[in-house]
Amino acid sequence: MSHFKDPPKKQLGQHFLTDRNVIDQIVRAVNPQPGDTLVEIGPGQGAITFPLLKKHGALTVIEFDRDLITPLMEVSEGHGDLTIVHKDVLKVDFGKLAGEERIRLVGNLPYNISTPILFHVLEHAESVRDMHFMLQKEVVDRMAADPGSKVFGRLSVMLQATCEVTPLFDIGPLAFRPPPxxxxxxxxxxxxxxxxxGIDDPALFESLVRNAFGQRRKTLRNAVQQLCTGDEILAAGLRPEARAEQLEVAQFIALANYLASRPAPAASL
Structure with a gap:
């Protein structure tokens, strides 16, 4: 008899993975090694959790749904050492969770908040060795998109500026319950x-990228006019009439660093 009696909760974006072949593929991709500190985001009913736990012996999971915590603990007995952090992942300090060792993150991210989770994890990137995430294919396409693509945007630039992004494999809806x-x-x-x-001012870089893609049809000059002038864009080696999706990630970094190097305005008397 299953310890997990409650159906997936639509408001939490829960789609539980059930396809054994897909689960095995994910575990092989993660390939946990002795000494690794593994942390899973959103274990759900443990589809990835228990195979990882059995292979590695120790795992920390972050689960927001209190109804899943007791069943996870019960089923984990005999599989290995499972630590459950009952918390909203957006409020988790991954730096504290990592301690002395950088962590390896795994997760079937809730599709309704996957982008906020990605940006939150980026804030703690220095504490993370690598991440293996399952997301909507559309989101993964955006993450890995090249400049000039219709889906190249803020997520693409922010992730590619700080991470190597490698799509691994696609998964159809029937691998889940309920199928998305x-x-x-x-x-x-x-x-x-x-x-x-090479980003001198991360906050300025983030603001520049957010403004640049705020209205995709606008030229760069018009999109970021609150941050800089057309002459400053030119001085940084970019075309003010270009649109954000035409720029390389390195060009965003170059413009942000140029703006960060500007002399501070003189204080008025």
Missing amino acids: KVDSAVVRLVPKPAGSI
């Missing part, structure tokens, strides 16, 4: 070493 109305995909994210990213 979209295809899914698994992606690997590996944070770049802090010294190789």
Whole structure:
């Protein structure tokens, strides 16, 4: 008899993975090694949790749905050492969770809040060794998109500036209960070493990218006019009449760094 009696909760974006072949594929992709610190976001009914736990022996999971916590603990007995953090993942400090060792993140991310989770994890990228996430295929396509693509946008630039993004494989709706109305995909994210990213002012970079893609039809000059002038865009080596989706990630970094290097305005008397 299953310990998990409650159906998936629509308001939490729950779609539980049930396809054994897909589960095995994900575990092989993660390939946990002795000494790894594994953390799973949203274990649900443990489809990935228990195979990982059995293979690795220890796992920390972050679960918001209190109704899943007791069944997870009960089923984990005999599989290994399971630690459950009952918390909203958007409020988890991954730096504290990591301690001395960088963590490896795994998760079937709730599709309704997957993008906020990605941005939250990016804030703690220095504490993360790699990530293997299952998301809507559309989101993975955006994450890995090249400049000039219709889906190249803020998510593409922010992730590619700080991580190596590698789509691994696609998953059809029938691998889940209930089946979602979209295809899914698994992606690997590996944070770049802090010294190789080259962003002088991360907050300014984030603001620049957000403004640039705020209204996609606008030229760069018009989209970021609150942050800089057309002459400053030119001085940074970019075309003010270009649109955001035409720029390389390195060009966004170059413009943000140019703006960060501007002298501070003189204080008025």
